[in-house]
Amino acid sequence: MRILLVEDDRMIGEAVSVALRDAAYAVDWVQDGETALRVLGDHEHQAVLLDLGLPRRDGLEVLRKLRADGSRLPVIVVTARDAVEDRIKGLDFGADDYLVKPFNVDELLARMRAIIRRQGGQASPVLTNGSVSLDPATREARHGDIECLLSAREFALLQALLLRPGAILTRAELEERIYGWNEEVESNAVDFLIHGIRKKLGADVIRNVRGAGWMVARNS
Amino acid sequence: MSNSLQQRLSVWLSVAIVIIGLLAGGVSFWLAYNEAQEFQDDSLRQIATLTNADHLPSDGQRSVGAMDNDPEARIVVQRLSTTPATARLALPADLTAGFHTLDVAGTQWRVYVRALKSGERIAVAQATRIRGEAARDSALRTLLPLIALIPLLTFFSRRLVRISLAPVRALALVADAQAEEHPAALPTARVPDEIVPFVHSINRLLERINRLIAQQRRFIADAAHELRTPLTALSLQAQNLERADSLAACKERLLPLKTGLERSRHLLDQMLSLARQQAGTDSRQPLDLGDIAQTVIEELFPFAERKHIDLGLERQGKIRIDAEISAIHMLLRNALDNALRYTPEGGEVTLRVRSDEGEGIVEVIDSGPGVPQEERERVFDAFYRVPGSPDGGSGLGLAIVRNIADRLGGRVMLEARTDKTGLVFTYRQRLSSPLPR
Numbered sequence: 316m317r318i319l320l321v322e323d324d325r326m327i328g329e330a331v332s333v334a335l336r337d338a339a340y341a342v343d344w345v346q347d348g349e350t351a352l353r354v355l356g357d358h359e360h361q362a363v364l365l366d367l368g369l370p371r372r373d374g375l376e377v378l379r380k381l382r383a384d385g386s387r388l389p390v391i392v393v394t395a396r397d398a399v400e401d402r403i404k405g406l407d408f409g410a411d412d413y414l415v416k417p418f419n420v421d422e423l424l425a426r427m428r429a430i431i432r433r434q435g436g437q438a439s440p441v442l443t444n445g446s447v448s449l450d451p452a453t454r455e456a457r458h459g460d461i462e463c464l465l466s467a468r469e470f471a472l473l474q475a476l477l478l479r480p481g482a483i484l485t486r487a488e489l490e491e492r493i494y495g496w497n498e499e500v501e502s503n504a505v506d507f508l509i510h511g512i513r514k515k516l517g518a519d520v521i522r523n524v525r526g527a528g529w530m531v532a533r534n535s
Numbered sequence: 536m537s538n539s540l541q542q543r544l545s546v547w548l549s550v551a552i553v554i555i556g557l558l559a560g561g562v563s564f565w566l567a568y569n570e571a572q573e574f575q576d577d578s579l580r581q582i583a584t585l586t587n588a589d590h591l592p593s594d595g596q597r598s599v600g601a602m603d604n605d606p607e608a609r610i611v612v613q614r615l616s617t618t619p620a621t622a623r624l625a626l627p628a629d630l631t632a633g634f635h636t637l638d639v640a641g642t643q644w645r646v647y648v649r650a651l652k653s654g655e656r657i658a659v660a661q662a663t664r665i666r667g668e669a670a671r672d673s674a675l676r677t678l679l680p681l682i683a684l685i686p687l688l689t690f691f692s693r694r695l696v697r698i699s700l701a702p703v704r705a706l707a708l709v710a711d712a713q714a715e716e717h718p719a720a721l722p723t724a725r726v727p728d729e730i731v732p733f734v735h736s737i738n739r740l741l742e743r744i745n746r747l748i749a750q751q752r753r754f755i756a757d758a759a760h761e762l763r764t765p766l767t768a769l770s771l772q773a774q775n776l777e778r779a780d781s782l783a784a785c786k787e788r789l790l791p792l793k794t795g796l797e798r799s800r801h802l803l804d805q806m807l808s809l810a811r812q813q814a815g816t817d818s819r820q821p822l823d824l825g826d827i828a829q830t831v832i833e834e835l836f837p838f839a840e841r842k843h844i845d846l847g848l849e850r851q852g853k854i855r856i857d858a859e860i861s862a863i864h865m866l867l868r869n870a871l872d873n874a875l876r877y878t879p880e881g882g883e884v885t886l887r888v889r890s891d892e893g894e895g896i897v898e899v900i901d902s903g904p905g906v907p908q909e910e911r912e913r914v915f916d917a918f919y920r921v922p923g924s925p926d927g928g929s930g931l932g933l934a935i936v937r938n939i940a941d942r943l944g945g946r947v948m949l950e951a952r953t954d955k956t957g958l959v960f961t962y963r964q965r966l967s968s969p970l971p972r
Contacts, residue, residue: 326767326791327764327767329791330771330791330795331771333771333788334778337775395767397761416766416767417766419770419773420775
């Protein structure tokens with residue numbers, strides 16, 4: 316799961332990046348609205364964490380432009396403006412949720428999970444295709460009788476597959492969802508992570524389509 | 536005497552009315568009295584003229600106009616030649632023609648002496664007591680309306696004052712009813728012309744207070760907002776630290792937390808010094824700008840050295856201005872700190888102290904990126920930062936500088952460097968007047 320973080324304050328940007336990476340998200344961080352819009356045009360991200368007080372282009376403007384372009388990307392607005400009108404404006408401009416500074420990391424993560432879940436059309440917090448289930452809050456995976464805790468990257472990979480059961484994701488697509496821009500991607504990282512997941516949950520959890528990529532079975 | 540305008544006006548008007556009334560009464564009394572006297576003298580003269588010696592009885596005397604048995608109430612007519620012993624009135628025989636006031640047997644008489652054709656002289660006399668009483672009575676009657684006027688005038692003057700001041704009382708009610716967080720201007724309609732300038736002054740004061748309140752309110756809102764940023768960073772950094780799973784990760788995550796704490800401390804320091812400058816106690820003394828500049832350079836030299844910035848001082852002679860040491864020190868420190876902060880590594884910053892046209896001048900010349908023309912005023916606003924500038928600054932440095940400059944009566948200015956890229960910060964203040972030798 317790859318997140319775009321738009322935050323002009325260096326310290327907050329760094330701290331949020333660390334917190335999100337700890338929670339197995341791939342994070343790209345930009346510091347102004349102009350750059351944010353340009354990056355969002357590439358459709359690399361699955362969610363946006365958007366600060367409102369931004370140089371060059373205000374956060375609300377970024378949001379309006381994004382929605383005007385027809386994007387349905389989940390957006391959480393982060394603001395130091397706690398006036399009710401500001402929050403209402405944020406939601407009216409098309410934000411899926413908002414957070415008021417200073418906020419708690421756990422709250423941020425819970426809201427992230429919630430909007431991603433809603434984006435996948437699921438009401439339950441647990442991602443599942445019927446045979447494999449994954450709890451984003453605890454990173455616990457279950458397959459039949461087997462229950463185990465996944466590492467951050469393993470979780471990110473399985474989550475990417477479970478969000479669209481039956482769809483094939485290429486190596487590049489998987490890498491994109493697991494790693495941020497400035498993270499070094501080892502050449503066989505995806506193979507290594509899939510091997511780890513299969514070892515924990517069983518070989519039939521993730522299927523390989525030769526020459527195409529990987530998938531989890533569609534809910535039957 | 537009380538400060539009540541109404542009471543004062545009433546009392547003084549009453550006093551003035553009484554005094555003028557008494558004076559006027561006295562004068563009219565005196566005039567009426569004299570007139571009555573003259574009138575009575577005329578009566579005596581007429582009686583004398585009408586009296587013929589033949590009409591007088593043999594004893595040469597007669598009393599006329601007696602209304603009662605009081606002998607003194609009568610007008611006595613007698614021959615002067617009559618032997619004093621038998622005469623009604625013992626008048627001296629040698630009285631000349633005309634009016635006399637005489638004391639006869641213990642009573643005062645007014646006497647008119649007339650020489651007849653026959654050579655005889657007659658005297659017409661009347662006791663002065665009677666004349667006086669009559670004159671006084673008629674004079675007193677002229678006083679009556681005046682005496683009645685005094686309480687009436689007092690009453691009406693009080694009413695008038697009360698009515699005239701009613702709009703002022705109404706104004707006070709309006710002022711009392713104002714909301715203290717945003718007092719509106721007082722209305723001048725129906726206010727007496729004499730009070731209008733005062734109301735205008737009050738309104739100007741209210742306007743200034745309103746501006747100040749708005750400014751303070753904005754500052755508090757901005758300050759609260761500004762505090763959220765480092766606080767957010769701190770709480771996130773602390774939570775990141777909590778999740779660290781190794782000692783190495785702990786150490787790695789402790790570093791930004793420490794930086795965050797340092798930044799919060801700096802922000803609080805700046806807020807406090809701004810508050811202190813705004814409260815400012817004024818204890819000025821003549822001081823040398825060059826000395827202060829040198830102290831500031833000493834303090835900030837380590838920072839400049841870390842960034843490999845060539846920091847220098849240019850000063851000429853003694854440049855004396857009147858200021859508080861702490862304030863001017865704070866001003867120069869913030870200006871220099873700003874220059875060092877925004878000048879890239881390996882740059883150059885010069886502090887120049889000089890005087891020109893009776894003003895002491897400090898210039899901070901840096902080789903940084905400068906500030907765009909349109910931002911040069913706004914950077915003096917509290918919490919304003921040029922977009923895209925490196926963070927870590929409180930956004931208060933130049934606001935503090937502007938505040939101090941305003942208080943000391945100096946001027947601050949930002950200009951682009953003319954010889955190359957960079958910014959020149961200038962502070963100007965009138966030199967202290969030369970000490971008397």
